[in-house]
Amino acid sequence: MVEGDSDGVLVRRVLDGDTEAFGGLLARHRERGLRFATAMLGDAAEAEEAVQDAFVRAYRSLRTCRESERFGAWFLRILVNRCRTRGAMRRRSERVFVYDEAALERAAARPAGDPGWREEIDRALARLDALQREAFLLKHVEGLEYEEMARLTGARIPALKMRVKRACDHLRVLLREVDDARIR
Amino acid sequence: MHGSADDPLIARVAAELRRPVPLRPDFDARVMAAVHRAIPSLPVRAWTWLREPRVVAVSPIGVLAMAAGLAGILLVGAVSREPGAGSREPIAESREPMAAASVTFVLVAPQARSVALAGDFNDWDASRVLMRREASGLWTVDVPLTPGRYRYVFVVDGRRFVADPAAPRAVGDDFGTPTSVVTVGGGALRAAEGSL
Numbered sequence: 094m095v096e097g098d099s100d101g102v103l104v105r106r107v108l109d110g111d112t113e114a115f116g117g118l119l120a121r122h123r124e125r126g127l128r129f130a131t132a133m134l135g136d137a138a139e140a141e142e143a144v145q146d147a148f149v150r151a152y153r154s155l156r157t158c159r160e161s162e163r164f165g166a167w168f169l170r171i172l173v174n175r176c177r178t179r180g181a182m183r184r185r186s187e188r189v190f191v192y193d194e195a196a197l198e199r200a201a202a203r204p205a206g207d208p209g210w211r212e213e214i215d216r217a218l219a220r221l222d223a224l225q226r227e228a229f230l231l232k233h234v235e236g237l238e239y240e241e242m243a244r245l246t247g248a249r250i251p252a253l254k255m256r257v258k259r260a261c262d263h264l265r266v267l268l269r270e271v272d273d274a275r276i277r
Numbered sequence: 278m279h280g281s282a283d284d285p286l287i288a289r290v291a292a293e294l295r296r297p298v299p300l301r302p303d304f305d306a307r308v309m310a311a312v313h314r315a316i317p318s319l320p321v322r323a324w325t326w327l328r329e330p331r332v333v334a335v336s337p338i339g340v341l342a343m344a345a346g347l348a349g350i351l352l353v354g355a356v357s358r359e360p361g362a363g364s365r366e367p368i369a370e371s372r373e374p375m376a377a378a379s380v381t382f383v384l385v386a387p388q389a390r391s392v393a394l395a396g397d398f399n400d401w402d403a404s405r406v407l408m409r410r411e412a413s414g415l416w417t418v419d420v421p422l423t424p425g426r427y428r429y430v431f432v433v434d435g436r437r438f439v440a441d442p443a444a445p446r447a448v449g450d451d452f453g454t455p456t457s458v459v460t461v462g463g464g465a466l467r468a469a470e471g472s473l
Contacts, residue, residue: 112313119308127298137298142413145308149315207293214290233291261287272286 104161107152115152122165123148125235126172132230133176135219143179147172169235170245173227180223210275217267221260228253229260307412377421378461382429384441387414389433394418396429396456403432428456 098106098117106114123144130140151158151168158167218226231237231245232253239250246253301307382394392410393403398420408416408431416431428447431439440446444457 113309115312116305116309119305123300123304123308124297127300128295131298132294140298141301141304145304145311148308149311152312153315211293211296214293230294233287234294261284264290265284265286268286268290272289 099162100164101162104155104158104164107155115148118151118164118168119148122168125165126168129169129230129235130172130176132215132218132234133223133227134179135215139179143175144172147175150175166241166245173231173245176227177223207275210271213268213271217264220267221263222256224248225256225260225263228256229264232257233261310412377423379419380422380459380461381417381419382408382431382441384408384416384431384433384439385414386416386431386433386439389414389416391434392416393432393435394420394429395432397427398422398429403435422459422461424461426458426460428458430456 098114100118100121103114103117107118126144126147127140130143131137134140134143147168150171151164154171158164160167218229221229227246228242228248231242232239237245239253242248242253243250248256384392386392389410392408394406394408395401395403399405406418406420408418410416429441431441433439438455440455441457444459447456447458
């Protein structure tokens with residue numbers, strides 16, 4: 094039984110050699126991971142790769158997950174780091190990589206809802222500083238408290254509050270007009 | 278409550294971003310396959326470590342290939358990538374022939390129909406080292422390389438030359454297109470041989 098097991102039980106089962114129990118952790122935490130990575134990276138295919146990468150790393154390092162009942166928070170920390178690395182490497186590779194056809198052809202799948210509104214949001218998010226975007230998503234989309242964000246990112250709470258505030262300020266500037274037109 | 282209710286615009290943005298992201302049907306299968314591939318069983322790992330304690334993975338495949346989102350290289354054995362390398366040259370003097378290290382080259386190219394590897398190690402003949410396509414458009418090939426520095430390039434669909442963005446570029450390139458450099462070290466291999 095996997096669905097009813099807590100994260101702690103699943104982690105223990107994996108550590109005891111039941112690799113398939115990791116599928117329970119995957120099923121439970123993939124949606125949040127994909128949601129965060131997609132908004133953070135702005136590309137669904139790359140987000141899937143980041144989430145897969147994070148899960149593999151989580152599996153490899155599972156013995157270091159000290160609070161197994163809080164696997165979700167631990168996994169999110171891994172994913173945040175993977176997204177940071179990918180963002181940095183992407184910025185570097187975009188300058189040098191010549192085979193970008195594949196990336197261009199892999200159009201990002203958009204979540205359901207208002208596609209135009211989502212595109213505007215993605216565009217606005219992409220214009221934010223990466224750390225501001227990360228802080229905004231953790232606070233306003235994932236609903237984390239600042240204390241948890243500080244543990245997760247290693248940043249101090251005042252710095253995180255400033256990042257969130259600046260992200261919100263920028264988003265208001267970037268999206269106010271679109272939002273007004275949309276809800277009229 | 279997500280703390281954004283005091284600003285309707287931010288609340289609407291957050292609500293949109295909280296929508297579930299469409300997931301490819303094979304996502305779980307791909308992740309679990311990657312998990313199974315990620316590490317052998319603990320006894321195997323322990324045995325490998327005991328037998329080959331000096332084999333160093335300079336950079337894990339996941340970091341280089343996935344994080345680049347585009348391409349990467351798995352370095353097994355005493356392999357490193359150094360900038361500014363030219364053509365192949367011995368790194369260290371040795372009294373006996375050096376053993377070859379298996380180096381796995383990786384390119385993520387989902388749209389490619391074929392990918393080959395050309396470099397100093399095969400006289401730049403792309404027909405001699407064809408890469409295998411794996412899940413998610415990952416192309417890989419294992420190449421035994423003796424210690425030295427090698428320039429290389431991926432050849433996509435037989436016509437497009439692609440440098441590895443995860444590896445340093447060769448300096449003084451004379452291949453007419455950007456090429457990458459991989460360095461295979463010798464010290465660790467000699468030590469590993471000695472332990473057997």
